[in-house]
Amino acid sequence: MMRVNVTQPFLPPIEEFYAEIEKIWDKKWLTNAGPLENELSSSIQQYLKVENVDLGVNGHIALENILLANDLKGEVITTPFTFVSTIHAIKLAGLTPVFCDINDTDFTMDVTKIEALITENTSAILPVHVYGNPCDVSEIDRIAKKHNLKVIYDAAHAFGVEINQKGIGTFGDASMFSFHATKCFNTIEGGCITYSDQKLEKKIKLLKNFGIENEEEISMVGRNCKMNEFQAAMGIVNLRYIDDCITKREVICRKYNSFFEKYDWIKTPNYTNANIKYNFAYYPIILENGALTRDELYAKLAEKNVYSRKYFWPVLNELDIFKECVGETPVAAKIGRNVLCLPLYSEMEEETIEYVLETLRNILD
Numbered sequence: 001m002m003r004v005n006v007t008q009p010f011l012p013p014i015e016e017f018y019a020e021i022e023k024i025w026d027k028k029w030l031t032n033a034g035p036l037e038n039e040l041s042s043s044i045q046q047y048l049k050v051e052n053v054d055l056g057v058n059g060h061i062a063l064e065n066i067l068l069a070n071d072l073k074g075e076v077i078t079t080p081f082t083f084v085s086t087i088h089a090i091k092l093a094g095l096t097p098v099f100c101d102i103n104d105t106d107f108t109m110d111v112t113k114i115e116a117l118i119t120e121n122t123s124a125i126l127p128v129h130v131y132g133n134p135c136d137v138s139e140i141d142r143i144a145k146k147h148n149l150k151v152i153y154d155a156a157h158a159f160g161v162e163i164n165q166k167g168i169g170t171f172g173d174a175s176m177f178s179f180h181a182t183k184c185f186n187t188i189e190g191g192c193i194t195y196s197d198q199k200l201e202k203k204i205k206l207l208k209n210f211g212i213e214n215e216e217e218i219s220m221v222g223r224n225c226k227m228n229e230f231q232a233a234m235g236i237v238n239l240r241y242i243d244d245c246i247t248k249r250e251v252i253c254r255k256y257n258s259f260f261e262k263y264d265w266i267k268t269p270n271y272t273n274a275n276i277k278y279n280f281a282y283y284p285i286i287l288e289n290g291a292l293t294r295d296e297l298y299a300k301l302a303e304k305n306v307y308s309r310k311y312f313w314p315v316l317n318e319l320d321i322f323k324e325c326v327g328e329t330p331v332a333a334k335i336g337r338n339v340l341c342l343p344l345y346s347e348m349e350e351e352t353i354e355y356v357l358e359t360l361r362n363i364l365d
């Protein structure tokens with residue numbers, strides 16, 4: 001029986017990777033703002049269509065560093081329907097997460113519920129472009145301006161997404177992208193901050209390299225969050241393939257969509273907004289009031305060696321470690337119970353997707 005995992009990292013042709021690695025041997029430069037990191041940084045700046053970008057060791061630390069660089073205090077309004085990293089970053093930056101519910105169309109923050117959560121202690125809003133679905137950036141911007149709040153996006157899922165030809169990383173004060181192995185674009189581990197205020201550049205660089213100003217001065221407290229040259233080499237090669245990867249993902253998502261057309265009790269992603277350039281990062285379906293529960297479908301697929309993922313479940317305000325945080329989020333709770341992400345990766349072969357669809361057909365019919 002074939003085994004199908006929910007995802008598989010993209011690996012480029014190995015010769016292309018070797019060619020980049022040889023440059024590391026020639027220069028004998030392994031980390032600390034090396035030539036490959038600089039090259040990747042400008043390529044990513046162009047690809048994401050952003051003004052300022054800073055690469056780092058992973059997405060999580062990048063998010064912590066944006067929060068620190070902005071000197072935030074008090075409460076940050078976010079969503080429980082995300083990967084746990086988002087909330088850990090808020091906590092580790094010394095801030096208090098406040099949970100806002102999500103909408104049940106694209107699972108991003110429900111903008112009609114933000115203002116009720118704002119208190120005199122709120123300093124920022126941290127929405128998530130979950131599954132690569134762009135948040136309602138203009139409404140969030142309006143609310144933030146009105147209440148003088150910063151907006152920091154968790155764009156970990158949203159590499160390459162655009163709204164009206166503008167890079168998703170240009171919205172709000174800053175965004176974090178993850179280049180983890182399982183994301184659309186990977187540098188093995190890695191991530192970046194994109195930001196609008198150029199004055200933050202120095203602080204972001206200090207935060208990621210022990211606050212070292214120069215040989216004799218340490219001007220602030222900081223950690224080690226640097227990207228190394230091997231990561232950058234992987235990124236340089238993988239960036240050559242990103243458009244191709246997104247196109248291949250789109251083909252698979254559209255196959256899933258036509259397959260699910262006849263099952264009207266299963267909700268599927270729609271890619272109908274012509275203003276959005278999608279990246280097809282995940283394929284979440286919602287099973288509600290149907291013949292089968294999410295957990296049943298998950299188990300029946302696993303019996304046939306098809307591994308899906310209950311992503312995101314549990315929703316994060318149900319975890320003991322965050323139970324003191326406030327915010328009622330009934331929609332997130334419901335979506336968390338009913339959502340299932342199906343196998344999706346760019347190099348998924350024709351026979352693999354056919355096997356998944358046939359398995360689904362046998363279960364659902």
Ligand SMILES: *Cc1c(COP(=O)(O)O)cnc(C)c1O
Nearest residue numbers: 058059060083085156178179180
């Ligand atoms: C992957 C991910 C992160 C963390 O990124 P890493 O690069 O793995 O540290 C944060 N938030 C979300 C929503 C993610 O999916």
